[in-house]
Amino acid sequence: MRRAVVLVLFGLLSLGVTACADDDSSSAPSAEAEVREVSVMMRDIAFEPTAIEVARGETVRLNFENGGALPHDFSIDSMPMGRMEMTGGMTSNGHGGHGSESAMHMALATGEHGMIEFEATEPGEYVFYCNEPGHRDAGMHGILRVS
Ligand SMILES: [Cu+2]
Known part of the structure; x- marks a missing residue:
């Protein structure tokens, strides 16, 4: 049970990380301009x-x-x-x-x-x-x- 929770948390964390990465890449062009x-x-x-x-x-x-x-x-x-x-x-x-x-x-x-x-x-x-x-x-x- 506990392991499942950890896995879910881990999944959320990595989602959060990719979301951040997306933000960075989308704001990069405007920063360059x-x-x-x-x-x-x-x-x-x-x-x-x-x-x-x-x-x-x-x-x-x-x-x-x-x-x-x-x-x-x-x-x-x-x-x-x-x-x-x-x-x-x-x-x-x-x-x-x-x-x-x-x-x-x-x-x-x-x-x-x-x-x-x-x-x-x-x-x-x-x-x-x-x-x-x-x-x-x-x-x-x-x-x-x-x-
Ligand atoms: Cu002059």
Whole structure:
């Protein structure tokens, strides 16, 4: 009699375990589709924020707006990336693209918006800056930190 009860309990437990496993697998796709969105404002003459923190492997979407009166851009010379997608702005890739290093360049005129979506693959600190003459020296730069 007792053994039967134990068996039933065991059966319920394993049912519970498989139910949990089902939950995990069904929530996994939505977790993967999760995107870390970061708003980046360009001003005369600075970025807001000046530090961006992301985790390796997560999908990051940088939403840019040029809220200044001058043209600005967001540039990273080299950063290992799994993939990258850019929309908006003057996303000219033939700009500095001689070496085929992974790099970002999003140039925006006043009031324009742009978006870069990417996956960082290597932890580290990557400097971003504005490539307009004099802007970087004037303090228009920051750090993208991948942990
Ligand atoms: Cu600038």
